[in-house]
Amino acid sequence: xxxxxxxxxxxxxxxxxxxxxxxxxxxxxxxxxxxxxxxxxxxxxxxxxxxxxxxxxxxxxxxxxxxxxxxxxxxxxxxxxxxxxxxxxxxxxxxxxxxxxxxxxxxxxxxxxxxxxxxxxxxxxxxxxxxxxxxxxxxxxxxxxxxxxxxxxxxxxxxxxxxxxxxxxxxxxxxxxxxxxxxxxxxxxxxxxxxxxxxxxxxxxxxxxxxxxxxxxxxxxxxxxxxxxxxxxxxxxxxxxxxxxxxxxxxxxxxxxxxxxxxx
Numbered sequence: 001x002x003x004x005x006x007x008x009x010x011x012x013x014x015x016x017x018x019x020x021x022x023x024x025x026x027x028x029x030x031x032x033x034x035x036x037x038x039x040x041x042x043x044x045x046x047x048x049x050x051x052x053x054x055x056x057x058x059x060x061x062x063x064x065x066x067x068x069x070x071x072x073x074x075x076x077x078x079x080x081x082x083x084x085x086x087x088x089x090x091x092x093x094x095x096x097x098x099x100x101x102x103x104x105x106x107x108x109x110x111x112x113x114x115x116x117x118x119x120x121x122x123x124x125x126x127x128x129x130x131x132x133x134x135x136x137x138x139x140x141x142x143x144x145x146x147x148x149x150x151x152x153x154x155x156x157x158x159x160x161x162x163x164x165x166x167x168x169x170x171x172x173x174x175x176x177x178x179x180x181x182x183x184x185x186x187x188x189x190x191x192x193x194x195x196x197x198x199x200x201x202x203x204x205x206x207x208x209x210x211x212x213x214x215x216x217x218x219x220x221x222x223x224x225x226x227x228x229x230x231x232x233x234x235x236x237x238x239x240x241x242x243x244x245x246x247x248x249x250x251x252x253x254x255x256x257x258x259x260x261x262x263x264x
Contacts, residue, residue: 008164008209009153011077013259016085018073018217020252024049024091024141027245031135035238038184040105040121042128047244050092050138066090066140071250081151085170089143089221091248093178094136099128112185132185135240137178139190143199143223145174151207164209168217172201176225180240182232191231199225205250213256221248 028044052058052068059068069092075085103126109118117132126132149170156164179193205219223246230240 008156008166008212010080011083011151011256011258012080014077015257015259016075016077016083016254017257018071018087018252018254020071020217020250022069022071022089022091022248022250023051024069024093025247026093029242029244031240031242033232033238033240035232035236037108037111038106040103040107043102043104045101045128046096046099047093048096050094050136071252073252073254075147075149077151081153083149083151085147085149087145087147089145089248091141091143091246092136092138093141093244094138095128095134097128097130097134100125101128114185117185130183134181134183136181138181139179140177140193141244141246142177142179142193143174143201143225144177145172145199145201147172147203162211166207166209166215167204168207168219169204170202172203172221172223174199176227178227178230180230180232182240184232189233191234194229194231196230197225197227199223207254209256213258215254215256217250217252217254219250219252221250222246223248 026047028046030041030043031045032041058064070090073085073087075083077083103121103124106120107118112118117126147170152167154165154167175195176197176199177193177195180191182189201221201223203219203221205217207215207217209215225244228241232238232240
């Protein structure tokens with residue numbers, strides 16, 4: 001028999017998969033940069049995400065599916081409405097250009113002839129601009145996380161109970177794998193994906209389930225990440241260090257895949 005009941009009150013021994021998209025929001029953060037000829041910290045840096053404008057050639061093209069800010073998740077209900085899941089939140093992070101930032105540390109004068117951006121700094125302010133640097137996780141502020149989830153059916157309606165509203169909540173831990181693009185005084189370094197730290201989050205949302213197997217979901221996630229090992233210049237040991245608090249809103253489609261077992 002199929003272990004899920006016809007009214008969606010239990011998803012025991014069912015797998016599920018979801019695919020969707022996100023918008024992300026970030027708190028102000030301090031970023032420490034250290035490399036050959038520089039060691040400085042920027043304080044209270046404001047950042048934003050980088051959503052891809054809708055285009056069928058991107059969103060409906062299987063070869064371009066990783067370009068937008070997406071979410072993929074797969075899970076298994078090992079109890080009535082309790083699941084364990086693994087997924088990939090592909091957010092993007094970009095420092096907002098042309099902002100006045102407080103700086104501490106030093107940048108060697110041999111690096112650039114832009115004297116406003118070199119020398120010793122002690123609680124001074126500089127203008128963040130492209131002539132100075134451009135720092136972003138534009139190929140992904142990636143959160144690869146495992147979660148313990150709880151589903152709670154709320155409202156059952158429609159013929160034979162084939163339509164249902166359920167709440168879904170989870171707690172997650174995982175690794176952060178940014179793909180960082182760093183330009184410093186005009187020299188660009190498009191680094192490779194790199195495991196730079198770890199994160200944790202809480203997530204809650206609503207699912208509209210229909211025909212017993214399919215659903216659409218809206219949700220929100222609040223998370224914290226610690227990235228002490230952000231790659232800056234690929235082949236060099238230069239690194240950045242920052243902690244990012246983020247808020248993410250998502251929408252997704254999904255399906256339940258019940259397992260068939262022998263009747264006991």
